[in-house]
Amino acid sequence: MQVFCRYAPLILVVLGTMVGLTGYYLDMVLRVSFERLLWLGATLLLALAGLITGRMIQxxxxxxxxxxxxxxxxxxxxxxxxxxxxxxxxxKKAPLCVAMIDVDGFKAVNDTYGHAAGDLLLSDLAAIFKKNTRATDVVARWGGDEFAIIFSETSIKDAHEVIERIRQKVEAKFSSSYDLTISAGVISLEPNQDIRDLLIKADKALYKAKEQKNSVITITEFIR
Structure with a gap:
């Protein structure tokens, strides 16, 4: 489904063109009684409709x-x-890491400055996350003031370093003005590990980090 949505304009343009050209072929080669210009016009309209519809689907x-x-x-x-x-x-037997991130003190920001200011801060935080991760990493808003990042082909050490760098940048930018920092838990995928189990343990690491606040905890730093 995702593949279709990604290439929807191209797929629908090709299908529309094929339908139109099929009618034109019937008229030109098999001498079926259809007006040639009508089929050419229909082909263009179908291709255009496919392009517009495909972009809307995207x-x-x-x-x-x-x-x-x-x-x-x-x-x-x-x-x-x-x-x-x-x-x-x-x-590929490659490393894969997940980081769960929670914003410390966000409720106080909403209560003091309002939800509009809170939304702007979330957008600023999102920009920091995106700027300090690769295009191949998946940065998502988990919900509320929580975020999650997928680090593909990244060791636990490298993932920890990235999140620690993000933590420092957030602290430098927002700690003095809003008393706002982040806590994060980082975990790597183990062989034959279930995805649900991976996320549960990432959440446990985040919980440990939130106990300290303004910290990054990896799964190897505490006994499971």
Missing amino acids: RLNLSSLTDFTTGLWNRRYFYLRLDEEEARATK
């Missing part, structure tokens, strides 16, 4: 997978990509 699909406030991917897309990345990591 936009609707994209809007269903993105978070309106931050512009990040949403949880639905996160799950879709996590399944794909897990299958790829297993096949």
Whole structure:
């Protein structure tokens, strides 16, 4: 379904063109009684309709997978990509890491400055996450003031370093003005590990980090 949505304009343009050219072929070669210009016009109209419809499908699909406030991917897309990345990591025997992030002190910001200011802060945080991760990483808004990141082909050490760098940047930018920081839990996929189990343990790591606040905890730093 995702493949169709991604290439919907091309698929529908090709299908429309094929339908139109089939009619033209019937008229030209088999001498079926259809007006040639009518078929050429129908071909162009079908191709144009396919292009417009395909782009609408693309936009609707994209809007269903993105978070309106931050512009990040949403949880639905996160799950879709996590399944794909897990299958790829297993096949290639490559590392895969997930980070769960929670914003410390966000409720106080909403209570003091209002939800509009809170939404702007979430957008600013999203920009920091995106700027400090790769294009191949999946950065998603998990919900509320929680975020999640999939690090494909990344060791636990490298993933930890990225999240730690993000934590420092958030602290430097928002700690003094809003008393706002982030806590994060980072975990790597183990052989034959279930995705649900992976996320549960990532959430446990996040819980440990939130106990300290403004910290990054990896799954190897505490006994499961």
